[in-house]
Amino acid sequence: MTIQQLSQEIGIGIDTLRIWERRYGFPVPDRDARGHRSYSLQQVEELRVVKTLQSLGQRPGKIFSLTPAQRRELLSELSAQGFPQDRGLQKLVYQMRPGEIGSEMSRQLDALDLVNFIHQYAVPLLQLLDHGWNSGQLSIAREHLISDQLEALLRTRLSGSSTGSDPSILFLTLSGERHKLGLLLAAVLFEQAGLPAIWLSEELPLSEVPALAQELEVVAVALSFSGHYSARQAKQNLSSLRKSLDPAIKIIAGGHAVRQFTSLPNLLICNDLKQVDLLAKRYFQPSSGRKDKS
Amino acid sequence: MTIQQLSQEIGIGIDTLRIWERRYGFPVPDRDARGHRSYSLQQVEELRVVKTLQSLGQRPGKIFSLTPAQRRELLSELSAQGFPQDRGLQKLVYQMRPGEIGSEMSRQLDALDLVNFIHQYAVPLLQLLDHGWNSGQLSIAREHLISDQLEALLRTRLSGSSTGSDPSILFLTLSGERHKLGLLLAAVLFEQAGLPAIWLSEELPLSEVPALAQELEVVAVALSFSGHYSARQAKQNLSSLRKSLDPAIKIIAGGHAVRQFTSLPNLLICNDLKQVDLLAKRYFQPSSGRKDKS
DNA sequence: AATACAAATTTGTCTAGGACAAAAAATGAC
């Protein structure tokens, strides 16, 4: 596997991979005839552990002072902490056949109303997926399979067409951000709080956002920056956006990469989906607090 | 705008941007206090033109021998060639309000059957979007808005759950590939030709594909590599995949980046959606040629 | 002991310029 393939595969920059090798002596790949790096499958696995530990808050200096075995141990320690133990969810995530997953979710959604489904079912499910991914018990493929089903289900519950009368919020992710699900949950909640959501599922270049927001006449743009995004890049992008976007349009940002972010004008940080209702009420004076059940 | 932001924004590698500057003298960015490159908005626009010309088959040597104005001229020449002139589509793409787009599509889908909708409506629409993007008449944002609606609509028409009895095909894109729509059309067509599709909308790392294909017991994996993907990377990834995937599982590849690709064992190249029916019949002996209308 | 500030360390991304294979174009032979 070339350095570029590896970089895409696990989401670590090429420069970073090279300097880790120089500084910490890991990963040291084989070289092909030309002297180019060639990584083994084992190294890919070990790097995935490293990446996960890092996104859990561990620093490289510490991570690389451990042996691979110790790293895995630390990982299971860290990810053993509180996560939902719900039997039904466990079964859905780890055992259910792919074909059944979607219908099980629909069943749950029918049983609860939309807002409760999000808080009581979708959020715990996301946490469980996150935990499964962190601890390595859940393959990325299966994680995608499940989150995909949830995405498909929730997208059908978004109005899809702004009525034009109410002020709406534009939800999108920037190029490079692959995790959309948390944002989608937020979009549904905002909509249920009376603020129609315009959902853009494809990643958009930063420079396109201002014009689009203008054209759609939204009152806010909501973005999510997951743990994969480095905090540095999130910061750069948010302040670039703040500069280029109409100052009257609010920016709502969420996700692990913006946990403690120095504030910008008209920027709201939303790290907990339970805040959505409060935010909606405080900052957007909703025309009506309607909660239409599906 | 930093070199990294620019690279993500337009999809050209950092190394490539630097060597263009060295070789062709463009783009020459300003430098900040540290000596780091800082690109202007005008340069971003000009680079978008360059990128588009390149994906239209022009080579850098030629592109950079032109002035920016000449480049724009060449672009309109090249993209003036045959594209659908359908009035209704033109209106949908360029004038319709975002809220109406989705319902107009649904109306068309109800009027035609699914297969005809794809061939007579969706494909021309995609071509028009492509043309609009190439010629710069259509903003990326609006393009995404429209293709997003189409995606949402078509996803509801996929079975979503494999029955388990018929052999199914797994459709996915690899990390870094942003264009899914063409592949989605193919998935719908394969399904209508009697081969259930399993659709994964999130981009998946290459190394995860073999295990997933095994678990889902599919007879083939279908991937798409759009013009954004360099032909080189598509090639590398396809042959990596061929090595790691069960040799009995076919690979179906499509998209501009695999136009003339030297063949690999059990690899089918599909560059025209009209071939789908033929491919399905020739290689997969469908259990039934059913065409259930929605 | 807690808080605030300064110094040291860690970390990721940038810089430069060189090398080389794969792809494309140009050349020559038939």
Added chain:
DNA sequence: GTCATTTTTTGTCCTAGACAAATTTGTATT
């Protein structure tokens, strides 16, 4: 014209050094 061979073009990789931003450690003050 077509095919095979050379030449040019082009993108990605290489090394090794620099430096700011973030974080930790150390010190002084309340």
